[in-house]
Amino acid sequence: MNWSKAKTVLIITFAILNVLLYLTIAKINKPQPQLLSRQDLRSIEEVLLQNNIVLKTTIPQETEPMPLVKVTREIFDESFVLENFIKSQKYEKYKENRYTIFKFEDKTIKVDGISFYYFEKSDKFKDMSSSQKEEYVQNFINNYHFKEINVQVEKISQGKEVKIKYFQTYKDYFIDGGWMEGKIDDKSFEFSKSWFGSVVMEKAKKEVINAAYALLKLVEIKTDAKPMVVKEIKLGYYFNWSSATKGEAVPVWRITTQDGNRYYINAYTGNFEEGK
Numbered sequence: 001m002n003w004s005k006a007k008t009v010l011i012i013t014f015a016i017l018n019v020l021l022y023l024t025i026a027k028i029n030k031p032q033p034q035l036l037s038r039q040d041l042r043s044i045e046e047v048l049l050q051n052n053i054v055l056k057t058t059i060p061q062e063t064e065p066m067p068l069v070k071v072t073r074e075i076f077d078e079s080f081v082l083e084n085f086i087k088s089q090k091y092e093k094y095k096e097n098r099y100t101i102f103k104f105e106d107k108t109i110k111v112d113g114i115s116f117y118y119f120e121k122s123d124k125f126k127d128m129s130s131s132q133k134e135e136y137v138q139n140f141i142n143n144y145h146f147k148e149i150n151v152q153v154e155k156i157s158q159g160k161e162v163k164i165k166y167f168q169t170y171k172d173y174f175i176d177g178g179w180m181e182g183k184i185d186d187k188s189f190e191f192s193k194s195w196f197g198s199v200v201m202e203k204a205k206k207e208v209i210n211a212a213y214a215l216l217k218l219v220e221i222k223t224d225a226k227p228m229v230v231k232e233i234k235l236g237y238y239f240n241w242s243s244a245t246k247g248e249a250v251p252v253w254r255i256t257t258q259d260g261n262r263y264y265i266n267a268y269t270g271n272f273e274e275g276k
Contacts, residue, residue, distance in 0.1 A: 036061055036212060044212050051219045053228045056258065059212055060233060065205035066267065069170065071239055072246040074197035076116040081109050084144055085118075114245060115194040126186050133162040136189065137182035146180060146193060161185040170199045174236035176254060176264070196239075199249075208235070208267035214253035217265050221272055229258035238264050240273055 036044075036059075045055055078093075081102050091104035102109040110117040128136065134155070141147050152174070154165040161183065168178025180193035211233050222228060233256075237249040251267035264273035 036210070040212075044215065047219065048215060051222060052225060053215075053218050053222065053230065055215075056229055056231050057233060059215065060235065061211070063208050063210065063235065065207050066173075066235075066251040067202040067205045068248045068250060069175075069237055070198075070200045070202065070246070071175070071196040071237075071249050072198040073114045073244075074193075074195040075113060075245070076111040076193070077113055078111070080116075081111060085109060114243070116192065118191040119188065120190075121188045125184060125189060128184075128186075130157050130162055133184045134164065136184060137162070137164050137191075140182065140189070140191060141180075146191075148180070148195065159185075168195060170237065171201070173251075174234065174254065175199060175249065176236060176238045176252070177242075177249075198246075202248075206268055208251055209253070209265075209270050211235070211253055213270055214255065214265035214267070217270065217272060218255065218263065221263060230255055231258050232256040235267060238273060240264075 041059060044059070048055060078100055081100075085107075086102060086104060089104050091102050093100065093102050095101070096110075098112045099110045100112070106121045108117075108119040125133070125136075148166065148168065150169045151166040152169055154167070156163040156165070162185075163181065163183045166180045168175040175196055177194065178196045180195065181191070183190045215230070215233060218228065218230075232254075234254050236252065236254055238252040238254070239247060239249040241247050250273075252273055253265040253267055255263040255265065257263075265271070266273050
């Protein structure tokens with residue numbers, strides 16, 4: 001018998017039971033949300049450390065009941081490209097796997113119904129400053145009506161490349177799978193978008209699990225001995241049907257590691273949804 005593994009399982013089990021017991025008693029005695037004590041948090045961090053999982057962020061504690069949300073993807077098809085970009089220009093069109101590809105002048109557009117990609121190569125980008133490149137991205141978004149309101153923006157400038165990322169949000173929650181990105185350097189400009197054109201919150205709300213439970217789930221998921229550094233844990237929505245045009249997005253805890261991997265824990269059930 002592997003006593004080291006058995007010991008780890010017992011520690012995890014007792015840690016989870018202690019947190020469950022604490023929250024259950026708190027909920028019975030007081031109607032308002034309860035926070036984990038420092039000792040509870042230290043116990044959780046110790047279990048994670050014993051499994052080579054290091055926290056570089058605080059554990060969120062306050063949560064509210066959340067509903068499912070109905071989402072419908074924005075459609076990017078041949079009609080969209082012809083009406084907004086090609087118009088009366090000459091162009092070449094062909095299929096490549098799931099994509100329909102359009103080539104005209106020094107530009108390329110790829111669509112697959114639910115995602116859009118644009119590429120333009122030109123010497124006009126050569127002498128642009130970083131601020132001019134950023135302005136070019138913004139103008140492209142505005143001119144072709146890609147602009148969205150509920151977004152979180154991330155700007156990255158590295159060398160001659162400027163990249164602006166937009167992540168879809170709804171009532172301050174992230175909607176994973178809704179994003180767009182503009183990237184420009186001295187030779188070319190690229191733009192990509194995949195978005196939910198409609199996000200509707202359902203009426204019924206359910207309690208969600210504590211972030212601590214989601215973090216402890218990493219112990220079960222982790223399969224190697226390499227250190228895992230957690231830089232963020234955040235509550236939001238996840239739609240796990242990559243090719244579907246509509247459906248229900250579920251509340252999840254999204255755990256992001258320092259190397260860029262993401263793990264999604266269902267906030268209703270505590271089940272592992274996906275890691276990437």
